[in-house]
Amino acid sequence: MIIAPRLRNWLTGPLLMTGLLAASALQAQSTLSMSSAYGSGTLMGERAKEFSQKVAEQSQGTLAISPRSDIPAESNLQAATNGVIDIAATLSGTLANEIPFFGLSSLPSVAQDLDEAHRLYLTAKPRYRELLKEQNQRLLFALPWPPSGLWSKEPIDDADDMAGLPIRTYDRNTQRVLLNLGANPHILSWAKLSPLLEDGSIHAALTSAMGGVSAELYRYMPNFTTLNYAMPLNIVHMNADSFNALDKQQQTALLSAAEAIEDAGWAATSKILAETHVTLQAEGARLISPAPADLLRDFEKASQHVTDSWKQKVSHQDRALLQQYLDSRPEK
Structure with missing residues (x-):
């Protein structure tokens, strides 16, 4: 069958454009490495999985997170600072080994219930951001371990x-x-x-x-x-250069996913605690x-x-x- 030139152009034009758009989307896709010591069966392991899913969803598939478990938790701060990994989930007390202020959430009896722990976090959050910025990092979100x-x-x-x-x-x-x-x-x-x-x-x-x-x-x-x-915190922090290398849509998707996980994680902790006791x-x-x-x-x-x-x-x-x-x- 012979296709007339005009018809051939009409048919192939959209196909060519679709191919170019697909190739462009493929080229824009980025993968971020994330280090965490918590497996999929743990509370924070499940939150990390949900975060990865949210990032993929919010970025319309242009941004993915690849988990890594080969970096010791005590090395997360330096690894993220130096760009060895893009994102790390680190217990606040471990960060306190290098930056003492991060020991705040694990001070005994300072927060006596989850509501107080949340208020303490919101009070300290700007300072956490400032201290991480000094390490070429940014705070994405933080969640409490139950008491x-x-x-x-x-x-x-x-x-x-x-x-x-x-x-x-x-x-x-x-x-x-x-x-x-x-x-x-x-x-x-x-x-x-x-x-x-x-x-x-x-x-x-x-x-x-x-x-x-x-x-x-x-x-x-x-x-x-x-x-x-x-109620120590699990702090999720990111290399600032890795964040800045993302396009605006990906940055917005990442921050939106982080906010959603933080809000949902704090809200769910009381229910999780009661279920755990059962x-x-x-x-x-x-x-x-x-x-x-x-x-x-x-x-x-x-x-x-x-x-x-x-x-x-x-x-x-x-x-x-x-x-x-x-x-x-x-x-x-």
């Missing part, structure tokens, strides 16, 4: 029960508190904790109910005491709530120097910010 409590092989009533206790913790602040209580604390990632649970060398863990359920701590430590000790009891764990008064008193006494130490490490501006938040708290 830290105490998983243990045996019920713990006071500091005497913690003497010499081999216990897993997540940052230096809590390590110092546990040392003051006479325990034997170790800062351990979940990957490093697993074999120690199997061989029985760790007898307790300071983490959230959610963290314990995800790691199946109830198989080794069937008691969970609700201390409401602290789950841990269904798995045979004992929920101890409220915590014994003597244990709370001993934790408060052991924690005071952590707050004092934090104040010595940060600037006058940072201390004033904490005091501003404390002054705004309703009477309990």
Whole structure:
């Protein structure tokens, strides 16, 4: 069949244009690497997955996120600063090793419930942004881990029960508190904790109910005491050069996805906490709530120097910010 030149042009013109547009879209597609220590079965692992999906959706497929798990959490700050990775999800206490102000959310008893933790975050958010900017990074979003409590092989009533206790913790602040209580604390990632649970060398863990359920701590430590000790943040931060290299549509999509995940994540935490308490009891764990008064008193006494130490490490501006938040708290 012979096609007339005009008809051939009419047919091939749109096809050619479609091909050019597809090629243009393909060329505009970008992939960002994101480092996280949390697997898909964890709360923050699920949030990272949702974030990736939101980014792809908001950018209409021109922006993708590729997860990486080969970078240790303690290296995330430098890796993101130097452009080794584009995005990192890092526990606030780990960031505090390099930038002390990030230890704010894990200060003991500063935020006594999720509403207070959110107000504290909003108060500190501009300062988080400023400090990350100094590291050639930008804050994308932050979400709270549910309140830290105490998983243990045996019920713990006071500091005497913690003497010499081999216990897993997540940052230096809590390590110092546990040392003051006479325990034997170790800062351990979940990957490093697993074999120690199997061989029985760790007898307790300071983490959230959610963290314990995800790691199946109830198989080794069937008691969970609700201390409401602290609600550390998971900070998602990004190399500024990587962000600036994106086109405007991709930047808008990324920030829109980050905002949506942050809003939804904070709103869902209370429901998740209640569901977790039901789950841990269904798995045979004992929920101890409220915590014994003597244990709370001993934790408060052991924690005071952590707050004092934090104040010595940060600037006058940072201390004033904490005091501003404390002054705004309703009477309990």
